[in-house]
Amino acid sequence: xxxxxxxxxxxxxxxxxxxxxxxxxxxxxxxxxxxxxxxxxxxxxxxxxxxxxxxxxxxxxxxxxxxxxxxxxxxxxxxxxxxxxxxxxxxxxxxxxxxxxxxxxxxxxxxxxxxxxxxxxxxxxxxxxxxxxxxxxxxxxxxxxxxxxxxxxxxxxxxxxxxxxxxxxxxxxxxxxxxxxxxxxxxxxxxxxxxxxxxxxxxxxxxxxxxxxxxxxxxxxxxxxxxxxxxxxxxxxxxxxxxxxxxxxxxxxxxxxxxxxxxxxxxxxxxxxxxxxxxxxxxxxxxxxxxxxxxxxxxxxxxxxxxxxxxxxxxxxxxxxxxxxxxxxxxxx
Amino acid sequence: xxxxxxxxxxxxxxxxxxxxxxxxxxxxxxxxxxxxxxxxxxxxxxxxxxxxxxxxxxxxxxxxxxxxxxxxxxxxxxxxxxxxxxxxxxxxxxxxxxxxxxxxxxxxxxxxxxxxxxxxxxxxxxxxxxxxxxxxxxxxxxxxxxxxxxxxxxxxxxxxxxxxxxxxxxxxxxxxxxxxxxxxxxxxxxxxxxxxxxxxxxxxxxxxxxxxxxxxxxxxxxxxxxxxxxxxxxxxxxxxxxxxxxxxxxxxxxxxxxxxxxxxxxxxxxxxxxxxxxxxxxxxxxxxxxxxxxxxxxxxxxxxxxxxxxxxxxxxxxxxxxxxxxxxxxxxx
Numbered sequence: 159x160x161x162x163x164x165x166x167x168x169x170x171x172x173x174x175x176x177x178x179x180x181x182x183x184x185x186x187x188x189x190x191x192x193x194x195x196x197x198x199x200x201x202x203x204x205x206x207x208x209x210x211x212x213x214x215x216x217x218x219x220x221x222x223x224x225x226x227x228x229x230x231x232x233x234x235x236x237x238x239x240x241x242x243x244x245x246x247x248x249x250x251x252x253x254x255x256x257x258x259x260x261x262x263x264x265x266x267x268x269x270x271x272x273x274x275x276x277x278x279x280x281x282x283x284x285x286x287x288x289x290x291x292x293x294x295x296x297x298x299x300x301x302x303x304x305x306x307x308x309x310x311x312x313x314x315x316x317x318x319x320x321x322x323x324x325x326x327x328x329x330x331x332x333x334x335x336x337x338x339x340x341x342x343x344x345x346x347x348x349x350x351x352x353x354x355x356x357x358x359x360x361x362x363x364x365x366x367x368x369x370x371x372x373x374x375x376x377x378x379x380x381x382x383x384x385x386x387x388x389x390x391x392x393x394x395x396x397x398x399x400x401x402x403x404x405x406x407x408x409x410x411x412x413x414x415x416x417x418x419x420x421x422x423x424x425x426x427x428x429x430x431x432x433x434x435x436x437x438x439x440x441x442x443x444x445x446x447x448x449x450x451x452x453x454x455x456x457x458x459x460x461x462x463x464x465x466x467x468x469x470x471x472x473x474x475x476x477x478x479x480x481x482x483x484x485x486x487x488x489x490x491x
Numbered sequence: 492x493x494x495x496x497x498x499x500x501x502x503x504x505x506x507x508x509x510x511x512x513x514x515x516x517x518x519x520x521x522x523x524x525x526x527x528x529x530x531x532x533x534x535x536x537x538x539x540x541x542x543x544x545x546x547x548x549x550x551x552x553x554x555x556x557x558x559x560x561x562x563x564x565x566x567x568x569x570x571x572x573x574x575x576x577x578x579x580x581x582x583x584x585x586x587x588x589x590x591x592x593x594x595x596x597x598x599x600x601x602x603x604x605x606x607x608x609x610x611x612x613x614x615x616x617x618x619x620x621x622x623x624x625x626x627x628x629x630x631x632x633x634x635x636x637x638x639x640x641x642x643x644x645x646x647x648x649x650x651x652x653x654x655x656x657x658x659x660x661x662x663x664x665x666x667x668x669x670x671x672x673x674x675x676x677x678x679x680x681x682x683x684x685x686x687x688x689x690x691x692x693x694x695x696x697x698x699x700x701x702x703x704x705x706x707x708x709x710x711x712x713x714x715x716x717x718x719x720x721x722x723x724x725x726x727x728x729x730x731x732x733x734x735x736x737x738x739x740x741x742x743x744x745x746x747x748x749x750x751x752x753x754x755x756x757x758x759x760x761x762x763x764x765x766x767x768x769x770x771x772x773x774x775x776x777x778x779x780x781x782x783x784x785x786x787x788x789x790x791x792x793x794x795x796x797x798x799x800x801x802x803x804x805x806x807x808x809x810x811x812x813x814x815x816x817x818x819x820x821x822x823x824x
């Protein structure tokens with residue numbers, strides 16, 4: 159038996175969540191069943207989609223049940239294996255959730271090569287957020303060389319990769335982020351062509367100046383006022399890859415989107431997508447991204463918080479844009 | 492010189508247009524220039540898109556200039572030809588607009604075979620409205636056998652064809668129209684599986700009952716309350732072919748569309764389209780539609796109004812749903 163600290167969903171939030179929605183408990187964990195692997199969590203990924211799982215009702219994935227462990231992608235080390243193909247000491251990626259240990263079916267894990275890249279990259283640039291950027295930009299929005307690509311939440315785990323892939327593909331890239339530090343990071347470190355601060359009182363005017371030829375592709379992570387500014391700048395046959403709506407996750411009623419008259423007049427395509435529907439692209443993605451990382455074409459920033467007990471506060475901060483780079487909790491060394 | 496009656500845009504409407512926005516005048520028309528054909532209008536097509544052309548500003552096509560002839564598709568007879576390939580007595584389709592005669596470049600006309608189908612069909616089921624239905628359903632929305640297809644303005648020129656092609660392709664077809672007569676026509680004459688009256692105070696409930704498995708494809712002609720009822724019934728990976736928004740054409744400010752949170756959760760694709768971008772499909776369309784008409788698989792209803800002077804009133808009535816079938820003005824016998 160192992161003592162296992164867990165973060166549970168204690169109560170569903172109404173509007174903005176607080177630390178009261180979470181509870182930290184300690185439970186005993188038995189040995190892995192047949193086909194299972196006991197994994198000790200090293201890193202936990204914190205991502206905006208988790209806010210949706212805290213709600214009840216019809217979403218794209220099942221809600222977390224009240225009293226259950228919060229869901230989440232993790233990187234861990236095999237402590238004991240009862241599944242073929244895994245041995246003690248292997249590093250694996252999977253979905254253990256917000257806890258120190260988990261017995262996970264071997265089928266749901268994939269092995270990591272600790273020499274190829276830092277292990278935590280499997281939760282970011284080489285994992286689901288990276289794949290989200292890749293699929294959204296190339297498959298959903300079909301960005302082409304010479305087009306203007308706007309990405310909101312551009313310094314985040316997904317947005318920062320979107321901008322850099324778009325640049326590799328020869329696009330004019332405009333990043334929207336909050337605050338001078340993040341905005342300058344976009345241009346100075348990540349190679350974006352221009353930035354716009356979403357707190358700018360003249361948001362539309364600034365965005366227009368950054369997109370002198372209009373916008374062909376919007377990689378949308380935010381919604382709200384940011385989307386309203388982007389919308390009238392979309393060019394004919396523009397595409398919106400709808401990846402996230404972090405401005406709306408705390409809404410207590412469904413808020414309206416921008417006018418459809420524009421969508422008709424400009425022949426826009428808006429397509430909602432979720433990365434888990436596109437796992438068939440993982441192999442292509444890892445091949446391309448691995449190459450770009452080795453060639454130094456992709457820069458990647460992590461924001462690492464120590465200790466599982468700090469996950470709720472870090473998560474709440476992320477919903478307000480307080481993280482700077484991919485938010486990761488180091489659960490164990 | 493020929494005396495030519497014309498309907499001009501007299502003034503731009505603010506909100507709902509009235510007959511005061513139009514003016515009927517008579518002007519003299521000279522002989523056709525080199526490369527032109529003098530055509531006598533037989534039939535004028537009246538279509539919802541014309542409402543957009545009455546407005547100023549950025550739309551998908553140029554506005555009609557105040558004082559100019561209203562635009563429109565027409566079928567006519569060649570009176571005098573100064574262009575190769577056309578001779579007196581030929582029947583042609585083109586864009587003469589709301590007038591009795593026009594000198595049109597030969598390049599903008601296509602000849603019609605009066606024996607193959609009634610001439611006016613070139614303005615409807617065999618022309619742009621038919622092509623709109625074909626492209627929107629098959630290319631934009633990619634409707635497949637077994638899927639549920641909902642079409643608004645279902646008894647209109649486009650909607651009636653959408654429903655029938657969807658049925659040919661093996662879809663479950665649900666038409667939305669206004670009033671019992673039009674609704675029963677959908678099921679009794681056009682072969683729709685179910686109808687819903689958009690005036691139904693329990694619109695959502697009735698639509699839900701008509702779509703027991705939810706909706707994969709919405710062929711959207713209307714917007715407003717109809718779209719709001721359709722939206723929450725859309726299934727995962729559903730597609731909206733956004734063809735028209737007749738509920739909004741008189742809006743004096745941009746009205747908001749439905750919530751994007753649904754679009755994300757359900758991974759919907761919404762795509763605005765305009766038939767003139769898809770003329771490359773005309774040949775395929777005419778081959779398929781010609782076959783379906785000969786086989787009796789497509790029924791088609793026209794609402795024919797006599798006299799160019801009645802075009803404004805007929806057009807205003809159409810915007811309120813008063814026509815029953817494709818609205819055509821018989822300008823001359």
